[in-house]
Amino acid sequence: MKQLLSLLLAIIFLLTWINLQAQNYRLSSRDRYMTAGAWLGGTNYFGDLAPEIGRFSTDLRLIGMAGGGLLTQKITANLSARFTLGVTNIRGDDAISADPNDASAIFRYARNLHFRNRIIESSIVMMYDFLKSEGRFWRRKDVSPYVFAGLGLIYSNPQARTPEDMGRKWIDLQPLATEGKHYSRTTLIFPLGGGVRFKVADRVDVGVEMSLRVSMTNYLDDVSGNYVSPSELRSDLAIRMADKSGELNSASGKPRNIARLNEVFGNFVTATTPSGQTYQRLIGYGESNEIRGKSPVDMYVVTSVYASYVLNIKRYMPKFGGRTGGVIKKSRYSVK
Numbered sequence: 635m636k637q638l639l640s641l642l643l644a645i646i647f648l649l650t651w652i653n654l655q656a657q658n659y660r661l662s663s664r665d666r667y668m669t670a671g672a673w674l675g676g677t678n679y680f681g682d683l684a685p686e687i688g689r690f691s692t693d694l695r696l697i698g699m700a701g702g703g704l705l706t707q708k709i710t711a712n713l714s715a716r717f718t719l720g721v722t723n724i725r726g727d728d729a730i731s732a733d734p735n736d737a738s739a740i741f742r743y744a745r746n747l748h749f750r751n752r753i754i755e756s757s758i759v760m761m762y763d764f765l766k767s768e769g770r771f772w773r774r775k776d777v778s779p780y781v782f783a784g785l786g787l788i789y790s791n792p793q794a795r796t797p798e799d800m801g802r803k804w805i806d807l808q809p810l811a812t813e814g815k816h817y818s819r820t821t822l823i824f825p826l827g828g829g830v831r832f833k834v835a836d837r838v839d840v841g842v843e844m845s846l847r848v849s850m851t852n853y854l855d856d857v858s859g860n861y862v863s864p865s866e867l868r869s870d871l872a873i874r875m876a877d878k879s880g881e882l883n884s885a886s887g888k889p890r891n892i893a894r895l896n897e898v899f900g901n902f903v904t905a906t907t908p909s910g911q912t913y914q915r916l917i918g919y920g921e922s923n924e925i926r927g928k929s930p931v932d933m934y935v936v937t938s939v940y941a942s943y944v945l946n947i948k949r950y951m952p953k954f955g956g957r958t959g960g961v962i963k964k965s966r967y968s969v970k
Contacts (some may be wrong), residue, residue: 675701678696724750729886755823781828796874803877
């Protein structure tokens, strides 16, 4: 919670600083141009199923894809507002990220949880260019480094595979309440990051950026706190999806290192659901108040490239001169 509060204060400070800087460089209305574009990138998830709990770590084998559109409005010589809409895929898998021979990772390997999540996101951020660009759009800088921060809204839907005896089908986890809690699929995010934008033509920019999306939920991966008693869960399916420690194979279908698990945790024990269905589990997993996860919030990083195009431009030929006449000069563009 302290880390989240520090991050929120940092975002507030950054937005305040951007606003103060913007007061010094106001643009006329004809210089406030708009751009539209598209972006594509990769994602890295940080949460309870990350390779190392409690620190920023990632696994290149679990990179997801992301993409969408963007609309940017130039406000001042340094400041722009950007609206982004996109789809982001994140995933995690204990069987892939956790090494059973690593003493610090064996807990997660034995837990054997996994998820995938296709997130629909929208956000509005304020962008601050370190290099001032004044005048018409074609006079913008050839290279523009920038930072940004803002607010967004996401729709999240974590999924996982059912056990082999239940068909290994991908199902939604939120309706199952695997930790006995009902959480919302919609939540706020705080995007912040930086990038570099390159002018490649009068109307065209390309850029690369990295953005951290900090969510206001700990359920992007459907893992947050402790296990609850199986009797508190609503169905056999919920019980089996909450505790996957006793499954012989991982989500990908590959055999787990059972010998190592037996060495550390002992043999599997047989448990019974309230309806009488039996299943296997490891000691220390699947019972009330045993640790299932513990990260404060879930977050993810999007590294992306994008291209944008200047909108609402037309050519014009203004007249210059005195009352008795003048010389007509051709100018390249004008904002509608």
